[in-house]
Amino acid sequence: MRVKTENAVNGKTTEDILNENGGMVLPAGVQLSEALVNALLNQNILHVDVELGESPQTDNAPTNEKKKSEVENTSASEKAFAEYLDFLFLRHRGQFMKEFKQCLLQKSKQDS
Amino acid sequence: MSTAEKQTRQLNWLSSLEAIDTSQVMSANTRSLLDELQADAIDIKKITHILTLEPALTAKILMITNSPFYGYPREIKDIEEAVVLLGSAKLANIIYSSLVMVNSDDSELKRFIKHSLVTALYAKAISESLALPPEGNFMAGLLHVLPVIVNFEPNITQLLNAQTLAESTKALLNNLSLPTAVVNTVSGIYLQQSRDANTALLKIAFNLSIIALGKSDAPFKHLINTEHEFNRLGIAPSKLTDIFFEQIPEKDKLLKLVS
Numbered sequence: 001m002r003v004k005t006e007n008a009v010n011g012k013t014t015e016d017i018l019n020e021n022g023g024m025v026l027p028a029g030v031q032l033s034e035a036l037v038n039a040l041l042n043q044n045i046l047h048v049d050v051e052l053g054e055s056p057q058t059d060n061a062p063t064n065e066k067k068k069s070e071v072e073n074t075s076a077s078e079k080a081f082a083e084y085l086d087f088l089f090l091r092h093r094g095q096f097m098k099e100f101k102q103c104l105l106q107k108s109k110q111d112s
Numbered sequence: 113m114s115t116a117e118k119q120t121r122q123l124n125w126l127s128s129l130e131a132i133d134t135s136q137v138m139s140a141n142t143r144s145l146l147d148e149l150q151a152d153a154i155d156i157k158k159i160t161h162i163l164t165l166e167p168a169l170t171a172k173i174l175m176i177t178n179s180p181f182y183g184y185p186r187e188i189k190d191i192e193e194a195v196v197l198l199g200s201a202k203l204a205n206i207i208y209s210s211l212v213m214v215n216s217d218d219s220e221l222k223r224f225i226k227h228s229l230v231t232a233l234y235a236k237a238i239s240e241s242l243a244l245p246p247e248g249n250f251m252a253g254l255l256h257v258l259p260v261i262v263n264f265e266p267n268i269t270q271l272l273n274a275q276t277l278a279e280s281t282k283a284l285l286n287n288l289s290l291p292t293a294v295v296n297t298v299s300g301i302y303l304q305q306s307r308d309a310n311t312a313l314l315k316i317a318f319n320l321s322i323i324a325l326g327k328s329d330a331p332f333k334h335l336i337n338t339e340h341e342f343n344r345l346g347i348a349p350s351k352l353t354d355i356f357f358e359q360i361p362e363k364d365k366l367l368k369l370v371s
Contacts, residue, residue, distance in 0.1 A: 042368075044180060080327075084323075084326060084327050085323070087327075088322065088323065088334070088335050089335065091334075091337075092335065092337055092339070094337070094339035095339070096338075096339050096342040096343070096349055097335075097337065097338065097339055097342075099349040099350075100342075100349035100352060100353065102349075103349045103350050103352075103353035104323070104353050104356065107353050107354075107356075107357055108357075111357060
């Protein structure tokens, strides 16, 4: 079953995983730990063919829990970005700097 | 650290910077290569020959060329092919990039390297949005903290202020035979009053880099006040915001080059 790499933790590869140059990254038959999944994502490998356990997660049917955690992660990163901007722009009171900060905050909310 | 201790350390650091053998920063071959790339008609064979004398530089060029940042569909294994594919302008940019991409496990040093690369990225993007020539500003972005990178010592961030950085620029960049315009742009970033448009652009790019790198990766914890620079360049905050977010995917690819 072809799934998003981020959903493949504990899955077992059913095909060799190749990088964009055709080189083998992992052979078939390997159980994917969280560390391996992160390593694959770092190499820009976004989908893999795996055999999952009893509760598979597929691309087309994200669980409510996964959605909830995505929303929480987005809110946390939005909050962290806003706090960082508050810190950086604290001493900058000019019109353009204030406007720039507001634009960054608004755009970060739109994109999340 | 007391003020006196700090001043002593700053002076010692600047002295050691002046004593640096610049051929260790940019070899004679690299300098010849950059001169060749500026010629009206580039000699691929000559450029490839010079590169064979610099295996470390060749390896860096191939690594950067094969990175997701450049996004070629297949691996480029041959330096001559890289030279032909990249062309003189991109190859020169990569060579300058290699000056700042020193190998190190030190997390503080890596922050300065990342900041150089991301400032260069934003300097180029802002230049292009304002229809200004991007190459000089890209180079200024890359090299504006080169003195810190080549003369790095642990906890160096504690020593750095605008004056020390301005003096470090004079101590090093003038001796590397870099284009005068680039050296002036970089020197201006550390001065409060600079009327140069390229310096204004570099200050804004510097800030975008600090914001983009985030709290854990930015080597500086403060933004430069660019209130006048917005006016100088006639760039709206909303436009700058668009540029900031448009370059985030490129920034992410670039940072993967700094392991």
